[in-house]
Amino acid sequence: MTDNSEIITRMTGLLYPFILLFGFYIILNGHASPGGGFQGGAVLAAVFITRYLVDPNRCIRLRTLKTAEKILFVCIILYPTVFLFSATANHTELMNLIYLIAMNFLIGLKVCSGFTIIFFRFAFYEGGIL
Structure with a gap:
């Protein structure tokens, strides 16, 4: 993969902020809509x-x-x-909401790091680096 396309490189660089924004949107609204940390x-x-x-x-x-x-973890x-x-012991609605958002955020970051590690392990083993 030494010949990188300039179009693909620039377009993915342009899409990174939108992918990050969409991922964090899914995480932060997971308590109220489909989606969440995973x-x-x-x-x-x-x-x-x-x-x-x-x-x-x-x-x-x-x-x-x-x-x-x-x-x-x-x-x-x-x-x-x-x-x-x-x-x-008397948790308010706001405390429950903060708890759900924080848990979705923690789970989202954990899943992100886990999937990334899995991908790179496959990529490195397949490429013979490790």
Whole structure:
């Protein structure tokens, strides 16, 4: 893949902000409409995947991505526990809304990092890099 098309490179660069915006929109509105963390995370992972497909020579730090995924997993476990056992047993509607949005956001970032790691593992093994 040494011959990159200038049109494809520029168009994907132009589409990145819109893909990110659409992914975060799906995540942040997942509590009120179809979608949520998993679907939005898959859309966000498309940015990293297309970035690799357009320019495979750009480096990606898989170790940093794996660390971020582990930290997000711990946050996904701890946040509901803290919310459940918080001192205020009478949760208001606003607190529930913030909880749902935060959980969708955490799950979306976790799915994004997970899908990206899976894709790069397949790409590196298939390419013989690892």
